[in-house]
Amino acid sequence: MFRLLVFLGITLFGAVAPAWSELSHKVEKGETLFALSRKYGVSLKQIQEANPGLNPQNLKVGQTVRIPEPASPAKQAESPKPPGPAPVRPAAADNAGDVPKGAYRVQAGDTLSKIATKFGVTASQLRVWNDLPSDRIVLGRILRVAPPDAASAKGGNPAVAEADPAPVSAKQAEGDKKAARVAEPAKPVEARAEGQPKAPEYFFVSKVKSKIDGARVRKGRWKYIVVHHSGTRNGNLKIFDYYHRHRGMENGVAYHFVIGNGMDSGDGEIEVTNRWKKQLQGGHLASEELNEVALGICLVGDFNKTRPTRKQIAALVELIDYISRKTGPRPKFMVHREINPKPTDCPGKYFPAAAMHRLFDGRN
Amino acid sequence: MIMKKRVSVILAWILAGVGVLAFFLPWVRPAVQARETSPLEVANQLASGEDSFFDSWIGLRKDEWRVFWQRPTTGLSGYQILLLGSDEGIQAKQAQEWLDAVFGDRGGLGRLANVLPLVILLLTAAFLSPRKPLPRLFGAGGVLLLAFYLWGRWRLDGTYTQRVLAEMEIGYGLWITLYATLALAILAGLRFLNPKGKW
Numbered sequence: 303m304f305r306l307l308v309f310l311g312i313t314l315f316g317a318v319a320p321a322w323s324e325l326s327h328k329v330e331k332g333e334t335l336f337a338l339s340r341k342y343g344v345s346l347k348q349i350q351e352a353n354p355g356l357n358p359q360n361l362k363v364g365q366t367v368r369i370p371e372p373a374s375p376a377k378q379a380e381s382p383k384p385p386g387p388a389p390v391r392p393a394a395a396d397n398a399g400d401v402p403k404g405a406y407r408v409q410a411g412d413t414l415s416k417i418a419t420k421f422g423v424t425a426s427q428l429r430v431w432n433d434l435p436s437d438r439i440v441l442g443r444i445l446r447v448a449p450p451d452a453a454s455a456k457g458g459n460p461a462v463a464e465a466d467p468a469p470v471s472a473k474q475a476e477g478d479k480k481a482a483r484v485a486e487p488a489k490p491v492e493a494r495a496e497g498q499p500k501a502p503e504y505f506f507v508s509k510v511k512s513k514i515d516g517a518r519v520r521k522g523r524w525k526y527i528v529v530h531h532s533g534t535r536n537g538n539l540k541i542f543d544y545y546h547r548h549r550g551m552e553n554g555v556a557y558h559f560v561i562g563n564g565m566d567s568g569d570g571e572i573e574v575t576n577r578w579k580k581q582l583q584g585g586h587l588a589s590e591e592l593n594e595v596a597l598g599i600c601l602v603g604d605f606n607k608t609r610p611t612r613k614q615i616a617a618l619v620e621l622i623d624y625i626s627r628k629t630g631p632r633p634k635f636m637v638h639r640e641i642n643p644k645p646t647d648c649p650g651k652y653f654p655a656a657a658m659h660r661l662f663d664g665r666n
Numbered sequence: 667m668i669m670k671k672r673v674s675v676i677l678a679w680i681l682a683g684v685g686v687l688a689f690f691l692p693w694v695r696p697a698v699q700a701r702e703t704s705p706l707e708v709a710n711q712l713a714s715g716e717d718s719f720f721d722s723w724i725g726l727r728k729d730e731w732r733v734f735w736q737r738p739t740t741g742l743s744g745y746q747i748l749l750l751g752s753d754e755g756i757q758a759k760q761a762q763e764w765l766d767a768v769f770g771d772r773g774g775l776g777r778l779a780n781v782l783p784l785v786i787l788l789l790t791a792a793f794l795s796p797r798k799p800l801p802r803l804f805g806a807g808g809v810l811l812l813a814f815y816l817w818g819r820w821r822l823d824g825t826y827t828q829r830v831l832a833e834m835e836i837g838y839g840l841w842i843t844l845y846a847t848l849a850l851a852i853l854a855g856l857r858f859l860n861p862k863g864k865w
Binding site: 503504505506570609610612613615616617619620622623652654656657658659660661662 | 704705706708709710712713764766767768824826827828829831832833
């Protein structure tokens with residue numbers, strides 16, 4: 303009888319414990335509504351709906367914010383999708399069906415070592431294959447769980463080659479896109495140099511060359527190239543665009559370029575925003591005059607806590623070099639804190655600003 | 667018995683001596699092609715290769731090995747870096763700026779750290795010398811030495827990007843200092859664990 307009661311208790315607790323009840327969060331220093339939405343996997347809209355009257359621009363330390371239950375996959379499918387942004391927290395889905403062979407979608411409760419054990423590989427192999435900077439994994443992310451060589455031997459990339467060619471949903475397309483990113487980490491130059499001319503070539507830029515070249519750049523307009531960090535652990539163009547539009551920026555994301563860190567976009571992946579394509583002024587500095595003449599490049603990450611990845615810096619160097627050739631006289635390299643009229647520590651203490659100045663200052 | 671113990675003592679003194687000597691050998695220097703490389707080459711170098719645990723904490727990266735023995739007399743030694751702080755000359759200021767670009771050393775802590783290995787090396791050698799074993803001193807010395815080694819590697823690993831961007835190389839003097847420190851740490855650790863060992 304006692305055993306039965308214990309069993310029932312455990313079963314009931316197990317059934318109830320994972321259920322997400324509405325909880326509250328006490329705002330800490332430096333937190334934004336956007337950060338909370340990322341932390342709890344709910345959309346900004348949901349948080350705002352749960353907290354009528356909450357001003358996202360004026361969050362106070364110690365203020366209590368109600369965090370609503372995240373919409374279930376079914377609910378999400380029913381509810382109209384906000385324009386633009388990528389899903390804040392991809393719903394955990396069954397791995398079968400929507401993920402190609404050789405890849406695995408991270409489920410709730412998964413750890414890197416659990417996944418490694420499940421697929422008979424090691425956690426460090428998973429880190430290498432997926433370009434992961436640490437053991438932290440994001441719910442819903444698609445990971446490569448087979449070695450790249452095995453995939454190529456089969457005639458392709460496990461994450462993409464065997465994908466269903468039939469039309470896919472937006473969510474699935476997003477998943478596949480992520481899988482493709484996972485499957486194609488930036489290749490080292492040594493590897494790609496074989497059989498190719500040794501002349502320096504743009505690796506990161508080449509993937510978005512047409513987008514960059516498509517803009518009609520007026521020579522001499524851009525006087526500065528200003529580097530920012532996002533101040534967030536992750537993010538990408540879509541997410542920042544959504545956030546900045548929400549903050550009232552009608553042209554969307556404030557920067558001209560966003561460089562990913564491997565979390566929500568590829569490590570070193572350059573994303574070109576409309577502000578570059580349409581040659582609009584930036585929205586990244588606290589001065590209209592400066593925004594008119596300063597290109598903004600945002601590196602995803604909080605560089606007060608972590609260092610930018612090497613690929614991010616490599617992509618940044620390439621990008622500055624490439625766009626400088628298009629803008630006429632090489633714009634002056636600056637970091638946000640050096641040029642912004644208002645004090646800021648952006649792009650963080652770990653951004654190698656001095657070394658970047660050594661590389662670019664004085665070059666024409 | 668004393669003769670048998672001398673192995674570790676002699677080894678400790680040799681390592682301490684190597685560490686001291688390396689303090690006067692090149693620690694950092696500008697890359698050969700400094701200021702002539704294209705930013706693209708710098709980007710290529712950064713994008714190539716991923717660091718393993720071994721690269722970061724124990725061994726050297728390929729490009730670091732490549733320049734290990736090159737230009738053995740060129741570069742700033744630990745001793746010269748130490749003197750930079752008090753030198754008001756233009757060249758010294760330039761060199762200091764150059765180091766700042768990589769190590770961000772604006773508070774003088776880095777210069778102080780340059781002296782630390784010398785002190786620790788000598789201390790540890792002294793710990794290892796007494797006829798009567800002093801296990802606690804061995805333990806403390808070993809921990810200090812290991813901490814210094816790890817701190818040095820962490821600093822070098824964290825500034826790799828800056829070094830590439832600033833076109834700066836690490837000279838063999840610094841590596842030798844670090845490895846001598848690590849070897850002494852291991853030796854002190856072994857003596858701590860086995861103070862009555864006949865070696």
